[in-house]
Amino acid sequence: MxxxxxxxxxxxRAPDGVWSAPGRVNLIGEHTDYNDGLVLxxxxxxxxxxxxxxxxxGLLRLHSARADGGVVTLERDELVPGRVRGWAAYPAGVVWALRAAGLAVGGADLHVESDVPQGAGLSSSxxxxxxxALAVTxxxxxxxxxxxxxxLARHAEHAFVxxxxxxxxxxxAARCRAGHALHLDTRDLTVRHLPFDPAAHGLRLLVVDVRVRRALADGAYAARRAACEAGARALxxxxxxxVALAQLPDALSALPAELRPVVRHVVTENERVARVAALLAAGDLRAAGPPLTAGHASLRDDFAVSCPELDLAVDTARAAGALGARMTGGGFGGSAIALVDEERAEAVERAVGSAFASAGFRAPAVFAVTAGKGAGRDG
Incomplete structure (x- = not known):
């Protein structure tokens, strides 16, 4: 790039500068963040x-190396929720949110380049x-x-996109540190930076992009969130x-049957985040495999956001020797992760590729994760 x-x-003309932000992979803690929960x-x-x-x-001009259609030019009065569609809604929404918050951001020309896979559950948006946000400010x-x-970026995605x-x-994207995982309490937004260096433990964390693209705005994501909110109201x-883990049996018995699975997932997933965070803090990354696998079973069976490709990636990785594996991201497609011994990484990758070919699925893209740095100015 x-x-x-x-x-x-x-x-x-020359730009005033270049700013960047990373994609992310979520180790554990799926669909807990909008429930005031824990993520990692x-x-x-x-x-x-x-x-x-x-x-x-005052003009906002947007261009992406990934998108067709050339430059998107927006007048100030066009920055209104519902007026901008497609990829441009994301940066336009950010500028709208910054201005609505009283920040004195004027016009700007933006050019975007990225190697974060889109629609892969790795948070390209x-x-x-x-x-x-960094560039415009x-x-x-x-x-x-x-x-x-x-x-403000979250507000833009809610209200504008x-x-x-x-x-x-x-x-x-804003607060991660290189070589660390970010333990975030989404209720009070406190963070802990926990060491995360699989190579130091003789391990690799593999991402398996199953090449099934999903749009979280299609209603399924919103439906899960609404079910969680209904469960909280009922309780x-x-x-x-x-809802503490010890309270879960009583809580489930008080709920309508259709709300029990989503509530069970969120409560047990928070416990899994706490467990994996404790393992990272203790330097025992190898023991994190079983909670990852348990998280996938919960997302598949209780929260019902997996898909055949994700399930095949997880099951095949585990059969090939992964210590643990699960889908990551919002679900309905995207990516899975697998924690594997370094010497087993290539065998796991081959096994997953072979399984996808046998099933008639698109070939997955597999790569190892290096814990990168958060957002900042590049030049």
Missing amino acids: NPEAGFRAVYG PTALSRRTRVAAAARPD AALEIAT GVHGLAPEPAELAR GVPCGIMDQTA GVRALRD
């Missing part, structure tokens, strides 16, 4: 980069949002706190975070 050269080619993501080394320059006329001489940028996501993805708690 060369975003500076790309910017010059599109706009005929780590940043990828793959990033979205935004080259930007300020404009004096949050990477774009946070990189855009940066060219106008502003430097909001990372936590505030994450909050229409996806009722939690705050994990934006926080991971008389602020959020499902407030």
Whole structure:
């Protein structure tokens, strides 16, 4: 990627700077963030980069090396929820949210380049949002706190794009550290940076992009969130975070049958996050395999957000020797992860590829995770 050269080619001038943010892989803690729960993501080394320059006329011009259609030009009064569609809604929504929060961001030209896979459950949207927020505030001489940028980017995705996501993805993009996983309490937004270096333990964390693309705005994600909120109301708690594991049997017996599985997933998933975080803090990454696998079973059976390709990736990786495996991200497609001994990594990758070929599925893309740095200015 060369975003500076790309910017010059599109706009005929040099950018004021380049800012970037990473994709993320979530180790454990799925569909807990919008329930005030716990999550444990780590940043990828793959990033979205935004080259930007300020404009004096208030116009917002957007260009992506990935997208067809050339430059998207937006007047100030066009930055209204529902008016912008497609990929441009994400950066446009961020600018809208920044201005609505009272930040003095004017016009800007933006050029986007990224190697974060889209639709793979690796948070390409949050990477774009946070990189855009840094770029637009940066060219106008502003430097909001990372936590505030994450909050505003999440608001943009909610109100402008229409996806009722939690705050994990934006926080991971803004606040992760290289070589660490981010333990985030989504209720009070406190964080702990826990060492995460699989290679130091003779391990690899593999991402298996199953090449099934899903759109979280299609209603299924929103339906799961609504079921969680209904469960909390039925139990008389602020959020499902407030149901302790010891209280789960009584809580389930008090719920309608259709709400029990989603509540069971969220409560047990919070416990799995706490368990894996404790293992990372103790330097025992190898023991994290079983909680990862248990998390997949819960997402598949209780939360019902897996798919045949994800299940095949997880089952095949485990049969080939993975210590643990699960789907990661919102579900309905995307990616799985597998924690494997270094010497077994290639065998696991081959086994998954062979299984997909035998099933007639598209060939998956497999790569190892290096815990990358959070968002910042590149130049």
